[in-house]
Amino acid sequence: MTNDHRYIIFHKPYGVLSQFTQETPKHSTLKDYIDVPNVYPVGRLDWDSEGLLLLTNNGQLQHRLSNPRFGHQRTYWVQVERIPDPEAINKLCQGVEIQDYRTRPAQVKLFLEEPTVTQRNPPIRFRQNIPTAWLEMTLTEGKNRQVRRMTAAVGFPTLRLIRVSIADLQLNGLKLGEWRDLSPIEIKSLNN
Known part of the structure; x- marks a missing residue:
């Protein structure tokens, strides 16, 4: 150093x-x-x-x-449209096809309660009668718009994406x- x-x-x-x-x-x-x-x-x-x-x-x-190649973890809090079912979360964990690429396995969990986050300006668009949910996703790769493409591939589009850590670094x-x-x-x- x-x-x-x-x-x-x-x-x-x-x-x-x-x-x-x-x-x-x-x-x-x-x-x-x-x-x-x-x-x-x-x-x-x-x-x-x-x-x-x-x-x-x-x-x-x-x-x-x-x-x-070095596999450093990046963790994101991801607000998605609708509430992902266990099958969708399992697919995200195993890796999904996005474009011509299969993502590496990821750690994914559904928040039971909404995490405490700052208000976004402008706020996300809320649609009446369509709930949202938050996921915590930890990846070891960072392809272009990967998290958004992954959640869309399993049918739950990303509405908001916040990176909360890189390796041991946190906000x-x-x-x-x-x-x-x-x-x-x-x-x-x-x-x-």
Whole structure:
């Protein structure tokens, strides 16, 4: 661990691109929240996803955490349309076909009570007479829009997606739109 590396955790809001350059004026970017030069996101969260985003200037760590070969866990809280049945959850756990790819097995559980999350702006669209449910999904890979494609493949479209952890890193009370440097203990756990 060298002193010239920087490690930042950011609680990304809905509607923010996981990049510093703006391609379209309708979305804000990381530059609107983080004024730290030469750090880059490890992986990405789509503009319509929220939650934990790790940024660093340590290219070796960035590669290791992004490459599915190393199997780092990423956990998401996923609000879906309707209430998934055990068969759908079992399919998600075993891996599903999305496009021309079969996902790796995942850990998936249905929340019995809605988790405590910040209000999203804008809120998700609620449809009268169609309930929603929350899943906790832990993956070891991160294909483009994978969680959304997985839940759609089993018939329960994603309405809201929040990444709550990467490996041992968690948001731990970090407010929406806030960032902080990682502690030495957090940095050490990422490098193991």
